[in-house]
Amino acid sequence: MSPKQRYSKRVSLFTESVIREMTRVNNMYDGINLAQGFPDFDPPRPLIEAAKDALDGGFNQYAITWGAPSLRQALAEKFGWYNGVEIDPERHITIACGGTEAMLSAMLATVDPGDEIIVFEPFYENYGPDTLLCQGKPVYVQLYERGDEFVFDDDELRRAFSGKTKAIVINTPHNPTGKVFSRAELETIGELCQEYDALAITDEPYEHILYDGETHCSIASLPGMGERTITINSVSKTYSVTGWRVGWCIALDEGITTGIRRAHDFVTVGAAAPLQEAAAVGLRFPQSYYDELAAGYVERRDTMLSILGEMGFDYVTPKGAYYVMTHYPDCGFEDENEFSIFLSSEIGVTPVPGRAFYHRAEMGKPYIRFAFPKTPETFARVRERLSRLAEFRR
Numbered sequence: 001m002s003p004k005q006r007y008s009k010r011v012s013l014f015t016e017s018v019i020r021e022m023t024r025v026n027n028m029y030d031g032i033n034l035a036q037g038f039p040d041f042d043p044p045r046p047l048i049e050a051a052k053d054a055l056d057g058g059f060n061q062y063a064i065t066w067g068a069p070s071l072r073q074a075l076a077e078k079f080g081w082y083n084g085v086e087i088d089p090e091r092h093i094t095i096a097c098g099g100t101e102a103m104l105s106a107m108l109a110t111v112d113p114g115d116e117i118i119v120f121e122p123f124y125e126n127y128g129p130d131t132l133l134c135q136g137k138p139v140y141v142q143l144y145e146r147g148d149e150f151v152f153d154d155d156e157l158r159r160a161f162s163g164k165t166k167a168i169v170i171n172t173p174h175n176p177t178g179k180v181f182s183r184a185e186l187e188t189i190g191e192l193c194q195e196y197d198a199l200a201i202t203d204e205p206y207e208h209i210l211y212d213g214e215t216h217c218s219i220a221s222l223p224g225m226g227e228r229t230i231t232i233n234s235v236s237k238t239y240s241v242t243g244w245r246v247g248w249c250i251a252l253d254e255g256i257t258t259g260i261r262r263a264h265d266f267v268t269v270g271a272a273a274p275l276q277e278a279a280a281v282g283l284r285f286p287q288s289y290y291d292e293l294a295a296g297y298v299e300r301r302d303t304m305l306s307i308l309g310e311m312g313f314d315y316v317t318p319k320g321a322y323y324v325m326t327h328y329p330d331c332g333f334e335d336e337n338e339f340s341i342f343l344s345s346e347i348g349v350t351p352v353p354g355r356a357f358y359h360r361a362e363m364g365k366p367y368i369r370f371a372f373p374k375t376p377e378t379f380a381r382v383r384e385r386l387s388r389l390a391e392f393r394r
């Protein structure tokens, strides 16, 4: 008998995360990690205190599988005032282990083998593999660089929809491009969802990180979309706690929530109980917290862009989130992957090569991505290191 392949066909359809691989590359060269997007500053003090209080206060056993009541209550209140949708904490929320598990559980709950899932490209790495793990088929719709923004073509989007479409994934503000989907764009998408009886599965972790007067719109708040949307989010970015792994799915269709809770229950049982208690405290922070968060990111974005401008990078200005997609100077390298490895090993600053965000590597060739949730000290070191690029330019 010939030896059996030890891993399943569905797992053979994708590889490990390039973003996290670049973190390992970075650590090998002791570089500055602008690859994986996480803050190098502390979360708000009251949040850390709340986590300690929860540990001391007896919250050390399983929470209810679909989430601690305190967190679901706080989340329902915040979703009402910020996202403009009234929800019931008993019937519409599933707390999961970060947005990552939330997305997988949402798809496990809704996608059947052969179902098509529309994904805008460039994309955040997870959506394709999540679809493939559910034996669905990703269908990609391009976001084209036009002027200083990324846009989709309405006709291409329409052609991507069919009777086989189960859902479209919408990530706004968008990783990696920094695009913020406008209300009009979301209306176009929503109309197609209704025409083809498709779901919208959204990923909105950067909803408070906005620049240049942009505002966040959740497609769940648009007419006709409440019942056909799964809104996914987490505490990771809004409260600078990417390691806590507390996220959620909000679905107003109770059948969908039942499905998500079933999948989630058997995937992880539940998110860390004490951190759910602490997250509830964060979700009750006043408006001023979010204003300060956004103001801090304006400063970080502007610093990052000024460094890139000085060093001759031709970037696309992010309107939200904390990444910048940029072209890179000609230093004689074959492609963006070689350039990224060079930047990490020789210059000591690690980006993500564009291929991480496209289903065919060559499509990512024009781009690299930098993450900028960093302190002024880190930016000073980045500036100093990148200035050495001048020696290598053609």
Ligand code: GLN
Residues within 6 Å of the ligand: 019, 020, 035, 036, 037, 038, 124, 175, 371
């Ligand atoms: N969302 C972050 C990024 O895009 C972190 C990715 C991850 O490792 N989960 O870099």
